[in-house]
Amino acid sequence: MLTIGQLAAYSGVTTRAVRHYHQIGLLPEPERDASGYRTYAAPDVVVLIRIRTLAEAGVPLARVQELLAADDEGFAGAVAEIDRRLRGEIKQLQEHRRRIAQLAAGDSLALPASVTDYLDRMRALGAPDLMVEMERDAWILIAAQFPDQIEEFMVEKQAYLDDPLMRRLLRSMGDLLAGDDESEALLAQTADVLAEMAEQAAASGELDRQDDALPDSTFVDLLDTVVQAAGPRMVRLRDRLQELMVERGWSGIIKLERVDPPGGRGVNSA
Amino acid sequence: MLTIGQLAAYSGVTTRAVRHYHQIGLLPEPERDASGYRTYAAPDVVVLIRIRTLAEAGVPLARVQELLAADDEGFAGAVAEIDRRLRGEIKQLQEHRRRIAQLAAGDSLALPASVTDYLDRMRALGAPDLMVEMERDAWILIAAQFPDQIEEFMVEKQAYLDDPLMRRLLRSMGDLLAGDDESEALLAQTADVLAEMAEQAAASGELDRQDDALPDSTFVDLLDTVVQAAGPRMVRLRDRLQELMVERGWSGIIKLERVDPPGGRGVNSA
DNA sequence: GCTTGACCTTGACGCAGCGTCAACCCCGCA
């Protein structure tokens, strides 16, 4: 007669494992001796070695019983299925390796290379850090929402960076954010550039495509909160620019729409 | 402002996952609105997308925080370590596949091919099923205990099967087990064969090697319980044969030892 | 204003396969 420790030693498992197998009903509870110890004999060792053999081959405990009782045919079928599962798990882990290698290769977290290229170029053209970070967060959201279209978007955006108007805008924004406070003249100048870009976008028909790309108004709201997250100063700046844009006949910043300017035309009505 | 469901949808995870991340402190708990709902904004979506990106690449949640905060160098190091882990898991699964393929290829559970070959040959030579099953279980125990020596043992055992004495023993055992009851004549005949084999083993020095191979007397006891598991009839048979063997100057069956026979010599003293 | 259905809340169990205490009992030896 064997104690649980001896059984475990002969079978090459731990005592904890044996008790676990009892608990899940894989191994029947044996007789107890006078003091409550479980008592085992050779057949238990044999069964336990079989269980261990299967478990070490990756068979889930829940299926071990079935396999122990299976005939040759059933056994072969079950084994084939378990092998399929193992292959699937291996493929998944290999996919994990691929992804993590990509991350290590410099993909900013959650952004494809095309977007990080774009952001790098913005920075190189003098865009202030705060603005680049806002762009980055916005593009993380967009890339998650429209993963299939992100590459087209980037082609378009890269083309924009060649436009002298965009260069001027980036410089203006840089100037605006450089000091602690912003001058009205600088704000007006920035708004002028923005308005001019809006006209150009309207002329090229881009505004219509924008409506297709961003049909979801709540998503636009979400993008808007990126600005809020950038801090109160950025919000104030955005609000001021929006006011100035309305005077120039445009509402919205993320999603532009033509509006009637209040009061006169281009006149400072504040 | 977003609810947890909207946050989850934008980030591509489940609400349950978001709450889980709160629970483990991976994502800070946000403000609540008047009715106790969690309220989120864009930065939460951004962080959550980053978390998902890492998690989908196989980074354990416990390390995600660290990776989000890491600089390029630390990030690369951590990624390398995670890749090592993934490689290890893949290797383990491949090992599982190898083993399960072996099992499917016909290895009886927990026994190498050499032993199943031996058992098959025993059966072919007319050994009764009950005896072969006892042998099988005994060899499962031995193979688990002495995995490195099992092949040598089998070479020796296979040689035995060529011995005419062993053939006679198998036939005798078959005859003994064939009926419901066993005749004294058959028992005596079987004991004679056993005694002759013992003499032969002693002459070839095999008994000494047996002492080296089975130093553990408790292991011999364990092997003995294999007989008990085969049923009361087998136990009775074994006991009777042992008595007869003692008369012929041998004790034990699994581990033979020379003894003084009681009373006369080869005379039926029962 | 009331119902309905979708969404929110906290809390808790479940999964695989045990590892690892904790608190207590039992056995053999000096």
Place this chain on the structure above:
DNA sequence: TGCGGGGTTGACGCTGCGTCAAGGTCAAGC
């Protein structure tokens, strides 16, 4: 008889959530 090294049951921990359970809330249609 005391001690040290076993044994026993019970329960929590780990990973990453899924899935009830039992409500409270919100928006919309009647």
